[in-house]
């Protein structure tokens with residue numbers, strides 16, 4: 026059996042590995058010329074932990090994880106206003122919380138392709154899938170720079186992220202499925218030894234209204250930055266500026282560390298709408314979507330990487346044993362039946378987190394401080410954690 030996987034993000038690479046281990050021939054097509062270096066620190070907890078343990082990926086992820094003592098909110102003078110102890114957060118979230126840089130998670134998934142017998146999985150970078158055809162005989166895809174060459178397979182997996190082109194071609198335009206949460210997020214990595222020394226082992230977040238800047242020191246002299254701000258919408262003049270200009274205009278006055286980040290901000294950092302993808306169905310004929318393409322939860326749910334791994338693991342489990350085209354439809358239906366409930370729970374948690382993540386006024390900010398301080402109190406800590414992380418996955 027042969028599969029084409031569009032997208033070598035976390036969901037695409039893990040799907041490819043699992044199908045390769047099951048004996049499939051897999052071709053992964055990724056538009057970027059190499060693994061993408063962008064992205065911030067991601068909490069890795071919930072369903073992805075159990076899935077990563079089950080499929081043997083957990084040790085690679087644990088080896089790449091960062092130690093985080095706390096998430097600290099600070100005012101413009103750098104004084105701590107409230108603090109979430111990470112060991113405690115980890116216990117409340119059911120244990121086993123890893124903090125991983127998005128590109129490290131992707132690199133771990135790429136390295137794990139070594140577990141597959143040679144020749145079973147091929148990853149092609151710099152290959153933008155431009156056309157997808159889905160009919161009774163199978164699927165076909167065309168890559169932008171070689172439009173005359175048609176790639177054929179038994180199954181096509183759209184793992185091409187929140188702005189999925191596979192989804193647009195086979196399921197309908199993005200506007201039908203993308204649910205914006207009213208904000209944008211930018212992430213980039215800068216090199217600055219002094220900044221790095223100031224913020225070791227903790228997430229630092231500005232305790233600000235309508236925008237938040239987060240910093241985390243990496244192992245080298247680098248600092249990872251996350252900037253989340255209200256989306257001005259298509260009419261907003263901010264839209265016309267480059268991401269770098271937009272961030273410099275949105276984030277003044279939050280203290281010297283943020284000023285330094287803005288100075289070092291690259292011209293084109295990762296900068297995208299914070300949104301979810303909600304679809305009535307994830308499969309069409311021999312094509313199926315996985316990861317953000319069908320069920321993006323947004324960074325507010327804190328589980329994008331976790332769900333990408335868990336969803337890909339479930340897809341591998343149901344599709345892997347299929348040995349004839351007749352088995353594909355039922356397997357894809359089973360994937361959706363098994364996996365959709367977990368995605369819906371995480372999406373609900375993401376929507377609930379929106380107001381506390383980016384408070385609109387001083388009252389909402391006070392409420393957030395209260396919620397974070399309350400995690401230190403015995404008894405209500407678990408209740409509060411469930412507000413932060415949703416129904417805590419076992």
Ligand SMILES: Cc1cc2nc3c(=O)[nH]c(=O)nc-3n(C[C@H](O)[C@H](O)[C@H](O)COP(=O)(O)OP(=O)(O)OC[C@H]3O[C@@H](n4cnc5c(N)ncnc54)[C@H](O)[C@@H]3O)c2cc1C
Nearest residue numbers: 032034035036056064065153154185186316317324329333
């Ligand atoms: C650059 C980047 C930075 C991110 N930073 C953060 C972050 O800081 N915090 C956070 O919570 N989440 C972040 N995310 C989202 C997070 O990666 C996902 O929620 C999660 O990892 C699930 O990923 P996925 O594999 O489903 O999709 P993605 O990670 O989006 O991967 C999709 C892949 O498909 C490729 N692709 C798209 N279209 C095509 C095409 N036509 N042909 C071939 N390939 C195509 C893309 O280049 C990409 O590599 C980021 C995503 C990206 C792409």
